[in-house]
Amino acid sequence: MTCRAIERFEEHRDLLTGVAYRILGTVADAEDVVQEAWLRWSGTDTAVVENDRTYLIKVTTRLAVDRLRRLKARRESYVGEWLPEPVRTDPAGTVPDVAERVELTTSVELALLVVLETLSPLERAVFVLREAFGLPYAEIGEAIGRTEATTRQLSRRARKHVEERRPRFDVDRASRRRLTERFIGACADGDLDGLVAMLADDVTLVADGGGRAKAPLRVLTGAGKVARFLTAIATEASARRFIRSVGVTASEGHAVEFADVNGAPAAVVTAGGRPVSVFSLLVRDGLVRTVYLVVDPEKLVRLASPA
Template sequence: MAVERFEHHRDLLTGVAYRILGTVTDAEDVVQEAWLRWSGVDAAAVENDRAYLIRVVTRLSIDRLRRIGARRETYVGEWLPEPVATAPGVAERVELTTSVELALLVVLETLSPLERAVFVLREAFGLPYAEIGEAIGRSEATARQLGRRAKRHVEEGRPRFDVDRARRREITERFIGAAAGGDLDGLISMLAADVTLVADGGGKVKAPLRTLTGAGKVTRFLAAITTEAGIRRFLESAGAEAAGGLTVETAEVNGAPAVVAAAGGRPVAVFSLVVRDGLIETIYLLANPEKLTRL
C-alpha cells in the first residue's frame, strides 16, 4: 500500500524536482531519496500524501541545489539545463508544460534555491503560499515575499517568445534546411540582428565557451559546424562516428520544437530556438554528451 501511494505521486515529484534542479538525473536521485524516507515513516500517520511528499522533495531539491551550485560555477563554458524529450509518454512522466521551456529554466538558474523552489511550486503547480511555506520551512509571509521577488526577476530576464507552436515548428524546420544546405543568406534572414547563441559542451565537445552575439558571429559559427569537415570534427570531439549515419530532424524537447542531431542513432546535439516576431532571438546549443542520454 505504501508503495502504491508513493508511485501515485512519482510523476508529480519528478516534475517538481526537475524544475528546481534543471537535470533529470538529479531529479530522479532526489525522488529516490524521498522514497527511502517515505518507506521509513508510518504512512498511516500521514494525512496528506501529496503535501507531505512535495515537502520532502522540495527540501531535498533545495539542499542538493545548494551543494551542486559550486560545481556549476566551475563548469567549463556555459551551463544549460538537461533537455528532455516531450514525446507522448515522456511528457506525462514528468508532467511537462511550458514551465519547462529551456528559456525559462535558464532564467531560473539566476534565482536563489529558495526563490526557485517557491517560483516552481507557485507558478508551475499553483500551490497556495501557506503550503509553499511549509514545504520550504518558512512562514507564509516569507514565501509570498520570495515568490514576488522571484517572479519579478523571471519577468525581467525571461525572453518574450512566440507562443504559436505551428509557427515555431515551421521556423525550426526552415532553420534545419538553411543550415544543412549551407544557405547563409537564408540563415541570416531568419536571425534577429542581436541574436545570441549559448552553447553547452561541458568541455567535452567543440563548442563556444562564451555566448556569441550578433547575426554575423552566429552565422559564421553555424556555417563552420555544418560543413562536412566541421561535422566530422564535431562528431570526433563528441566521441561519435558518422558511420551509422548523421540525421537531423525536428523533435519535441522541453515542450517546444527543437533540432536534434544524431549519429548512429545517438543524439549528439540539440538546438533549441527562441523565436520572437518571426525571427530567431536566441539559440541554445546543448552538446554535452552527459546531458543528452535522456533523448
C-alpha cells in the same frame, strides 16, 4: 514497508520528478532526489501521514533545495555555458508526465529554466511550487520551512525577477516549428545568407558542451558571427553534415528529428541513433533571437526515441 505504502509513493513519483526537475534543471539530479525521498518515505510510519501528496512534495522540495545549493557552487566552475538538461515533452518522452498539462509544459521551457538559474534556491522552489503547480502559500511555506508571510515575499521577488528577464514569444508552435526546419535546412546547406536572413541582428547563441564536447565557451552575439559558426559546424569533418529530414545516411548515420523538447519545437541531431546535439530557438517578430545548443553527451542520453 507494505505493498500499499509502496503504491502510495509510486502514485506520486512522476509529480515528484517534475517538481525536482524544475528546481534542479537536470533529470539525473531530479531522479536522485526522488530516490532519496523514497528512502525517507520507506523509513516513515506512513500510517500517520494525512496527505501523501503534500508530505512527499515537502520532502522532495527540501531535498532538491539542499542539492541545488551544492550544485550552484559546482556550476560556477562549469566549463563554458551551463544549460538545463533537455527533456522530450512529446509522446516519445522518456520522463513521464514531466509536463502533462499546458501550464506545466510552459514551466519547463529552456528559456524559463535558464532564468530560474539566476534565482536563489529558495526563490526557485517557491516559484516552481506556486507558478507551475499552484500550491497555496501556507503549503509552500511548510515545504521550505518558512512562514507564509516570508513565502509570499519570496514569491513576489522571484516572479518580478523572472518577468523582467524571461524572453517573450509572439509566434505559434506551428510557425516556430517551420522556422526551426528552415533554420536546420540552411545550416545543412551551408546557406550563410539564408541563415543570416532568419536571425535578428543581435541574436545570441548559447552552447553547452560541458567540457565533454566541442562548443563555444562564451555566448556568441551577432547574426554574422552566429551564422558563420553554425554553417561551419555543419560542414566540418568531425560533424560531417546535417540532414534536412528524418533519415539515416549509409556512411555516417546522421539524422535530424524534429520533436517537442521542453515544451517547444526543437531539432534533435543523432548519429547512429544516438543524440549528439539539440537545437532550440527563441523566436520573436519572425526572427531567431536566441539559439540554445546542447551538445554535452551526459545531458542527451535520455533524448533517444524509443524504437
